[in-house]
Amino acid sequence: MKKLDPKSTEILIVGLGLLGGCYARALTEKGFTVRAITLEQSSIDYAVSHGFLAGGSTEVDAELIARSDLIVFALYPHIFVEWVEQYQHLISPGTVLTDVTGVKGNVVGKIQGMLRPDVEFIAAHPMAGREVSGVENSDPKIFCGANYIVVPTEKNTEDAIRLCEELGELLGFARVSRLSPEEHDRMIAFLSQLTHCIAVTLMCCNDEPGLEKYTGDSFRDLTRIARINDAMWSELFMENRDLLLDQMDIFIDRFIELRNFLAGGHVEDMRAMMRHSTERRARFDKPKE
Amino acid sequence: MKKLDPKSTEILIVGLGLLGGCYARALTEKGFTVRAITLEQSSIDYAVSHGFLAGGSTEVDAELIARSDLIVFALYPHIFVEWVEQYQHLISPGTVLTDVTGVKGNVVGKIQGMLRPDVEFIAAHPMAGREVSGVENSDPKIFCGANYIVVPTEKNTEDAIRLCEELGELLGFARVSRLSPEEHDRMIAFLSQLTHCIAVTLMCCNDEPGLEKYTGDSFRDLTRIARINDAMWSELFMENRDLLLDQMDIFIDRFIELRNFLAGGHVEDMRAMMRHSTERRARFDKPKE
Numbered sequence: 001m002k003k004l005d006p007k008s009t010e011i012l013i014v015g016l017g018l019l020g021g022c023y024a025r026a027l028t029e030k031g032f033t034v035r036a037i038t039l040e041q042s043s044i045d046y047a048v049s050h051g052f053l054a055g056g057s058t059e060v061d062a063e064l065i066a067r068s069d070l071i072v073f074a075l076y077p078h079i080f081v082e083w084v085e086q087y088q089h090l091i092s093p094g095t096v097l098t099d100v101t102g103v104k105g106n107v108v109g110k111i112q113g114m115l116r117p118d119v120e121f122i123a124a125h126p127m128a129g130r131e132v133s134g135v136e137n138s139d140p141k142i143f144c145g146a147n148y149i150v151v152p153t154e155k156n157t158e159d160a161i162r163l164c165e166e167l168g169e170l171l172g173f174a175r176v177s178r179l180s181p182e183e184h185d186r187m188i189a190f191l192s193q194l195t196h197c198i199a200v201t202l203m204c205c206n207d208e209p210g211l212e213k214y215t216g217d218s219f220r221d222l223t224r225i226a227r228i229n230d231a232m233w234s235e236l237f238m239e240n241r242d243l244l245l246d247q248m249d250i251f252i253d254r255f256i257e258l259r260n261f262l263a264g265g266h267v268e269d270m271r272a273m274m275r276h277s278t279e280r281r282a283r284f285d286k287p288k289e
Numbered sequence: 290m291k292k293l294d295p296k297s298t299e300i301l302i303v304g305l306g307l308l309g310g311c312y313a314r315a316l317t318e319k320g321f322t323v324r325a326i327t328l329e330q331s332s333i334d335y336a337v338s339h340g341f342l343a344g345g346s347t348e349v350d351a352e353l354i355a356r357s358d359l360i361v362f363a364l365y366p367h368i369f370v371e372w373v374e375q376y377q378h379l380i381s382p383g384t385v386l387t388d389v390t391g392v393k394g395n396v397v398g399k400i401q402g403m404l405r406p407d408v409e410f411i412a413a414h415p416m417a418g419r420e421v422s423g424v425e426n427s428d429p430k431i432f433c434g435a436n437y438i439v440v441p442t443e444k445n446t447e448d449a450i451r452l453c454e455e456l457g458e459l460l461g462f463a464r465v466s467r468l469s470p471e472e473h474d475r476m477i478a479f480l481s482q483l484t485h486c487i488a489v490t491l492m493c494c495n496d497e498p499g500l501e502k503y504t505g506d507s508f509r510d511l512t513r514i515a516r517i518n519d520a521m522w523s524e525l526f527m528e529n530r531d532l533l534l535d536q537m538d539i540f541i542d543r544f545i546e547l548r549n550f551l552a553g554g555h556v557e558d559m560r561a562m563m564r565h566s567t568e569r570r571a572r573f574d575k576p577k578e
Contacts, residue, residue: 127505147503177502187503190495195507198487201544203566205536206479212572213466214436214476216416218484219573221510226570230563234556241551247494248548252541255490259537262530267523274519277492281515283501284508 001069001096002159004166006031012068014083016043016056018130019100020074021138026171028052029140035064043135065090070167073099076232077239081110084121093118096160098167100126102188103239104151104181112155122160123151124168125184127192131227140172145286148173151184174287189243194251196233197244199226290358290385291448293455295320301357303372305332305345307419308389309363310427315460317341318429324353332424354379359456362388365521366528370399373410382407385449387456389415391477392528393440393470401444411449412440413457414473416481420516429461434575437462440473463576478532483540485522486533488515 001009011027013020016038024034024047036044036056047053057064065071065087073080080101091097097119101107108123115121127147130137148168152161161178168176179187202219203226237244261269290298300316302309305327313323313336325333325345336342346353354360354376362369369390380386386408390396397412404410416436419426437457441450450467457465468476491508492515526533550558 127503129505129507147505149503175502179503184503187500191500191504191508194494195491195511197544197547198491198511199507200563200566201540201547202484202487203569204562205483205539205543207569211476211480213464214416214438214468214473215480215573216418216436218418218488218514219480220575221513222484222487223566223570223573224510225507226566228563228567230560230567233563234559237551237559238554238556241554245548245552248544248551250494251490252544252548254494255486255537255541255544258486258490259534259541262526262537263534265527265530267527270523270526271519273493274489274517274522277489277512277515278517278519280492280496281512284504284512286509 001094002163004032004070004163004170009033009069010035010067012037012064012071013074014038014071015074015079016047016053016135017074018133018135018138019126019128020072021047021052021135022128022140022142023072023074023100023171024135025052025138026140026143028054030170035068037061037064046135060087060090062090066092068092069095070163071095071097073097073101075099075101076235077101077103077107078235081107084111085114088114088116088119091116091119095119096163097121098124098164100124102192102236104184106239108151108153108181112153120157120160122156122164123153123181124164125149125151125188126168126171126173128173131224133229143172145174148176149184150176150178151181152178153181185240186243189240189247193237193240193244194247196225196228197237197248198251199223200228202226290383291452293321293359293452293459298322298358299324299356301326301353301360302363303327303360304363304368305336305342305424306363307422307424307427308415308417309361310336310341310424311417311429311431312361312363312389312460313424314341314427315429315432317343319459324357326350326353335424349376349379351379355381357381358384359452360384360386362386362390364388364390365524366390366392366396367524370396373400374403377403377405377408380405380408384408385452386410387413387453389413391481391525393473395528397440397442397470401442409446409449411445411453412442412470413453414438414440414477415457415460415462417462420513422518432461434463437465438473439465439467440470441467442470474529475532478529478536482526482529482533483536485514485517486526486537487540488512489517491515 011034013036016036033054044056128142150164300323302325305325322343333345417431439453
C-alpha cells in the first residue's frame with residue numbers, strides 16, 4: 001500500500017481505548033472503513049453504535065487482520081511487542097503497521113528486528129492525550145493544534161514514511177515532524193516524561209486536607225497530568241530510564257540554583273531566570289487553527 | 290460602612306491593571322460606581338470608554354479618595370505600603386480598605402500597624418490571574434469557579450470581614466474562605482509560589498531550538514505560568530522567602546525520591562506515588578458553575 005484511500009484502505013485499530021477511539025472517529029469521518037480488535041466487547045459496541053467503527057472483535061480474528069491494509073497499534077509497549085511476535089503470521093503481505101507508543105528506542109528495534117520482510121512498521125507518536133481513558137472519552141478534537149511525530153529508522157521505506165505523515169495530517173494534527181528513535185526518546189524524556197514526574201511529585205508533597213479551597217489555576221494546571229495511569233507510565237518511564245534520569249538531574253540542578261538565588265537574596269539572578277523563562281515560553285503556544 | 294450597596298457605595302480601585310480591571314468590570318456590572326487611581330491615563334480612558342469605570346485620575350486626587358467608601362489596592366506589596374503611609378490622611382473615616390496582594394504576613398502587619406483607627410484594612414487574596422497583564426486583558430470570567438481568601442487578623446471587626454466576604458461573592462468567586470496571614474502565606478508558598486518556581490525552572494532546563502514542534506499539552510500546561518512578571522514575582526518570593534524555601538526543599542526531597550525509585554527500578558514504589566497522586570488530584574478540579 002502506497003497511498004491512503006478512503007475507498008480502498010481498510011484500517012484496523014488494535015486497542016480501542018482513548019487514542020484508538022480518536023483514530024477511529026477521525027478516520028471514519030474521512031470515509032475510511034475502520035475496525036478494531038480490543039479486550040472489551042463494550043468498547044466495540046460503543047464505537048459501532050456511535051457510528052465510528054465498522055465492526056470488531058475481542059478475539060484475534062484472522063480474517064479481520066488479513067483484510068486490513070493499515071494496522072494501528074494503541075497498546076502498552078510490552079503488549080504491542082508480544083502481539084506482533086505472536087500474530088504477525090496473520091498479517092497480509094504489503095500491510096503497513098504503525099503505533100502510538102510513547103517511547104520508541106526499545107520498541108521500534110524489537111518490532112522491526114523480528115517483523116516479516118513483506119510488511120513494514122513505521123513508528124509514530126501523536127502528542128495528544130487526556131487525563132481520562134476509554135473509548136467513551138475519545139474526541140479527535142485533541143489532535144487540533146497538536147504535534148504528530150513520525151519516527152523512521154533506516155529500515156523504513158520513503159513510501160511508508162510519507163504514508164505515515166499523511167495519516168498524521170488526515171487525523172487533524174497541526175504539525176507533522178520526523179525524528180529518529182533516539183532523538184524522539186530524548187525529546188520525550190524532557191517534554192513529556194519529566195513533566196509527569198513533576199506533576200506526580202507536586203501532588204505527593206502536601207497531604208493537608210482542604211487545600212482545594214485555596215488553590216488557583218497554576219496548581220490545577222501543573223497537576224492536571226498528575227491523574228496518571230500508573231501501569232502505563234511506570235512502563236514508559238522504565239523503557240526510557242537513562243534519558244529520563246538525565247532530564248530529572250538537569251531539572252534538580254536548575255531548581256536548586258533557583259532555590260539558592262532565593263535563599264541568598266540574589267533578586268537579579270532570580271529575575272534573569274524569570275525573564276529567560278518568559279521569553280522562551282512564548283514559542284510554545286499552540287498554533288492557531 | 291457595614292454593607293455593600295450599589296446605590297450608595299462608591300468604590301475606588303488603586304492600580305488599574307489586570308486584576309483591578311476585573312474588579313472594576315465585575316462591580317460596575319453589579320451597579321456600583323467604580324473609579325480608579327492609576328499610573329497611566331490610557332488605562333482610565335480604556336475603562337471609561339468600555340463602560341466599566343465612572344472616572345479616575347493619574348494623580349492622587351484628594352476628592353476621589355475622600356468620596357470612596359471602599360478602596361481596593363491592586364499594587365505591588367512595597368508600593369501598597371508606601372501609598373498608605375503617604376496618603377492615608379486623605380481617606381474618610383469609616384472607609385474600608387482591601388487588597389489583592391499575593392503575600393500577607395509582612396504586608397498586613399505593616400498596614401494595620403500604621404493605619405488610622407477610624408478606617409479598617411481587611412486583607413484578601415483573589416486566587417485568579419492570567420499570564421497577560423493590563424486592564425485591556427481584564428475579564429471577570431477568571432473569577433468563575435475560582436477561590437477567594439479573606440485574611441483577617443485580631444484587629445479586624447466581624448463587620449469588615451463579612452463585607453469582604455460579600456465582595457468576594459459579588460465578584461463571582463465560587464468559594465470564599467478565611468485564613469490567618471500565617472496560614473495564607475504557608476498555603477500560597479505551596480499552591481502558588483512553588484508552582485511558579487517549577488514552571489520557570491522547567492523553561493530554563495533546555496534551550497534546544499525547535500522543541501515546540503514536538504511538545505504536547507503536558508509541557509504547555511506546566512509552563513503556562515512560566516510567562517511571569519519578574520519584578521512582581523521576585524518581590525512576592527522575597528516577601529515569603531522562608532516559607533517558600535521550606536516548600537522548595539520538600540519538593541526537592543520528594544522529587545529525588547521518585548528519581549531514585551526509577552534509578553533503582555523500584556516500579557512498585559513509583560506506581561504507589563502515581564496512585565496517591567491520581568487519587569489526591571481528583572479533589573482539585575474546579576467546582577462546576
